[in-house]
Amino acid sequence: MPSLARQLIVSVSVLALGACATAPAPAPAPPPAAAEIAPPVPIVVEKSAHDRLFELFKASDDASLVRNPLNALSRGDMRFADRLGDNITDEYYAGERGAAEGDLAALHAIPREALNATDQVAYDVFDYSTKDTLRGLQPDMLALTAVRPMNHFFGFHTFYPTFASGKGTAQFKTLADYDNNLKRHHDFVTYIDRAIGRFRQGEASGVVETKMTVRNMIEQLDTQLKQKPEDSPYYGPVKEFPAEISDADRARLTQAYRAAITNELYPVLTRLRDFLRDDYLSHARAGAGLMYMPGGDKLYRYLVQSTTTLPMTPEEIHQLGLNEVARITTGMEQVKQEVGFKGSMPQFFDYMRTSPKFQPKSREALTQGFYAIGKAVEAKVPQYFSTVPKTKLVIQPYPSFREKFEAGGSYDQGTPDGSRPGTFYFNAYDLPSRSTWGMTTLFLHEGEPGHHFQISLAQENEALPSFMRFGGNTAYQEGWALYAETLGYDMGFYKDPFQRFGTLNDEMLRAMRLVVDTGIHSKGWTREQSIAYMLGHSGMGKTDATAEVERYIAIPSQALAYKVGALTIQRLRKHAEAELGDKFDIRDFHAQVLMTGALPLAILEQKIDAWIAAKKAS
Structure with a gap:
């Protein structure tokens, strides 16, 4: 269709021609002088x-x-x-x-x-x-x-090594890419020095991190600084030069990268480590929750509403979590009976945690297991999705320098044009603590059709404005990923009772998060109390439970979004199924949820209600 301006100009021209055709022809007149010719009046649309x-x-x-x-x-x-x-x-x-x-x-x-x-x-x-x-x-x-610019779970000091390694977001395809990375190193040094200044401001106001998060940061920095420059992730790009970079430039860049690590990056990381160890740690707070920090109650209530995109209070979320824990426990009891386990529920959890039957034999076995799950999921996808991402998904373990402090898995997005694939990272640290019964649900969440589908479909959709392609909110994004785990029931992956225990265990994790996160930040729960609660209500290993609790302490409220978002999407699906009956198509429902980016939950509900009304009227 022509543009609106073009249509209006054509309409004006047609009207003028029509007027000439119906009026009597006037006698010829002499042409006016040039000065008398009026300039054309611009058409303003x-x-x-x-x-x-x-x-x-x-x-x-x-x-x-x-x-x-x-x-x-x-x-x-x-x-x-x-x-x-x-x-x-x-x-x-x-x-x-x-x-x-x-x-x-x-x-x-x-x-x-x-x-x-x-x-x-x-x-x-x-x-x-x-x-x-x-x-x-x-x-x-x-x-x-x-004044709290970083902690062990969220900070530039752990983001940047992967980013600049040649294996992260920054590309290393051209000579300019390599030189740009050196320039970014200068900004990184400036940022870390400014972060130290922010920490000092917090010391003065009493708004500080916890002793636990500070100790973890110190350990993270020690781990980085113990590496020889040539073994550092920062040195990674010069180990794999593209063919088009000349020998002279390779020699120059190799020297420059080694010098940057030795003279810029390691010194600023040392300054940060020494400051945290010798100064800030003594000022850090002992209480894990925000309630022990000046202004923490106000901050937590804001974070709860920002994260969930709903006007919920910590008290409401805590009770919702207790209710969900009770419901999921019933499902776990059914699995215990189905597999014929005779002991108590805590004994069953301990069996699931510790039995060699469920422990990966090696990092390679774990990797191949996820490859197999990926193929099985991809075979089922066409039954549930009308549109799939163009961006490919790769599967790999976390780098060794990160794995100790990471969760069981995570997702790094690819580029909109598909030139860089999305990556599903899984954790191979402390293999005896990893359980094969949790692999299917983890892949569905972090990989397909969880984060990889949601993030890739949004950013590939050029009809959306950029803030909807690339922005989002945690409640929708994590809510979708947790909802994606439940599709394992529809796809038939949870007929095996142990795999079903795995998804119930992961669902329990998200329910316990509602209890524990609010418990820590609004009820004064301790780190140890929180870990004990999670071990007592699930089959989690102590390594994972500890990492989870320390995550909630580091990034308050983020963990609340999963369950709140998933419950909303599940409720909307049930509502659509009830309202539409035979007109309900799961592929259409998923398209409505996914194809406009990450919506605040109230706006998502409005959209689904409008879709239901339109389908009923058709």
Whole structure:
């Protein structure tokens, strides 16, 4: 269809021709003097609400990428690949706050009622996410967050080694890529020194990390610094040069990379380690929960609502968790009876945790097991999904320098054009603590059709504005991944009672998170009390339970999103099945959930309700 402006110009021309055809022909007149010829009046076409909305989205995204170059690089956009950006200073936060305020003003100037249904979804998501971002950028919130710039679970000191290793997000295909990485090292040094300054501000205000998270950071830094420069992940790119890089450049870069590690990266990591060990640790708080930190109660209530995208309180979530733990325990009792185990439930958990029958024989066996599960899942996918990602998925263990402090698995997204695949990482640390009965549900969550489908389908959908392709919220993203685990029932993978125990055990993990996260941060639970609760209600190994609890201490509220999001999607599916009957198609339902990016849960519910109404009317 021609553009609106083009249609209007054509319409005006047709009307003028029509007028000439019906009026009497006038007598010829002499041509006017040049000075008397009036200039043509330009036709001004007011932009549609849709065009204004998407121009705002694009302008906002373009400006954000300039301020946050790492986001650009993660998409394969190399315009700012020579920098990491400044996301820790007061000036940065002021810029982000000003941008959010300007975006909201521009959005609210667009009449929502003039938009179609799809555009209204985009309008609502942008409005919600920008307001949520703006709340976190207020001075009272920054006073509680900016002065704690990293911990053992979330920090540049663990992100950057993988990022710069040649095995992470940053690409190393050209000579410019290698030189850009050296330039980014300078930004990394600046960031770490500024992070030390932020920690010092927190010491002065009493807003500090826990002693446990600080000790873990010190151990992480010690592990990195013990490596010889040539064994460091930072040295990885020069071990695998592309063929087009000349011998002279290889020699230059090898020397430059070794010098950067020796003279820049290791010294700044040493400064951070020494500061944390010799200064900050003595100021860190003993209590694990935010309730032991000045302003922590207010911060936690904000984080709960931001993470779940719902107006829930810690008290409501704690009770929901207790109810879910009781329900899932009943399912585990049924598995115990089905396999003929005669002991108590704690004894059954111990059997599942410790029996050699369920322990991987080797890292390679674990890897091959996940490969086999991936093939089995891919054979079932067409029955449940009408659209699958173009981006490929690779399966591999965590690098050894990361694995001790990682969860059982995670997902790193690929690029929108598919040039870099998505990666499902699994944890092969302490193999006796890994259980084969948990492999299927882990793959469904982190790989296909969990995070890999949700993230890839969104970012591959060029019809969406960028903030919906690449943004999102934890409740939707993790809620979808947990919902994806339950598709193992539909796909027939849980007919085996031990694999069914695995998915119940993982579901129990997410239910226990509601209890433990709120217990730690709003009820004063200790680290040891929380670990004991998780071991007493599931088949988790102590290594995993410890890592989970330390994660909740490090990143409060994030773990709440899984169960809240999954319960919402499950409820919406049951509602759609009941309302549509024979008209319900699981592939259509999944497309409605997935193909507009990660929606806040209330907006997702509105979308599904509208889809149900349209299907019923058809």
